[in-house]
Amino acid sequence: QQQVKQSPQSLIVQKGGIPIINCAYENTAFDYFPWYQQFPGKGPALLIAIRPDVSEKKEGRFTISFNKSAKQFSLHIMDSQPGDSATYFCAAKKGFNTGTASKLTFGTGTRLQVTL
Amino acid sequence: DAGVTQSPTHLIKTRGQQVTLRCSPKSGHDTVSWYQQALGQGPQFIFQYYEEEERQRGNFPDRFSGHQFPNYSSELNVNALLLGDSALYLCASSFSLYEQYFGPGTRLTVT
Numbered sequence: 001q002q003q004v005k006q007s008p009q010s011l012i013v014q015k016g017g018i019p020i021i022n023c024a025y026e027n028t029a030f031d032y033f034p035w036y037q038q039f040p041g042k043g044p045a046l047l048i049a050i051r052p053d054v055s056e057k058k059e060g061r062f063t064i065s066f067n068k069s070a071k072q073f074s075l076h077i078m079d080s081q082p083g084d085s086a087t088y089f090c091a092a093k094k095g096f097n098t099g100t101a102s103k104l105t106f107g108t109g110t111r112l113q114v115t116l
Numbered sequence: 117d118a119g120v121t122q123s124p125t126h127l128i129k130t131r132g133q134q135v136t137l138r139c140s141p142k143s144g145h146d147t148v149s150w151y152q153q154a155l156g157q158g159p160q161f162i163f164q165y166y167e168e169e170e171r172q173r174g175n176f177p178d179r180f181s182g183h184q185f186p187n188y189s190s191e192l193n194v195n196a197l198l199l200g201d202s203a204l205y206l207c208a209s210s211f212s213l214y215e216q217y218f219g220p221g222t223r224l225t226v227t
Contacts, residue, residue: 006158034215034216036218041220041223042220042221043120043206043218043219043220043221044159044206044218045218046215046216046217046218049215089158089159091158102172103149103161103164103172103174104149104151104159104161104208104216105161106158106159106160107158108157108158109156109157109158
């Protein structure tokens, strides 16, 4: 049972382009949505996260858009650079507000390649 | 400030053997979660430890067990290794329920 669906599986953009990665979730109890960046042979690194009480969050060149009614959220990378080439994972978590134990449920990942 | 550290970096074991992986959380963090990441897949939650107790568990068999020590460090033990256990094992630490920060992982190969 895949609770977080991520697309596309892979993406190639030119330098300066704006890759967009989409995720959809099923469980309305999720209340925290982080994005992670992973380089080959490394652990995932937290990029940016959003709570469902806001529709957009920006940190540097990274922006999350959140649509609570559609149960979808997406990552936009502005002015993409070759150094952004990595695998990106969306994730979801519940219990942020309730103080209960909570695991991260990950999407299947998007392999991004930024070409010169 | 050291981040999450894991040891060993790589490990090769034979089917049927047992393995122990170790994790030291980021300074100030009290919660450790373990994930298994198969090649080309997203991390899958194994279990989470808080105050030396297993607080939540994913869909993994009892062959997977863990421990958290008073200094918040943690171990993951896997018994009776199967070929399918070959994966990158990730440890993530957090302060209580907040953001989880991942270590570099331990690459386990079962032959």
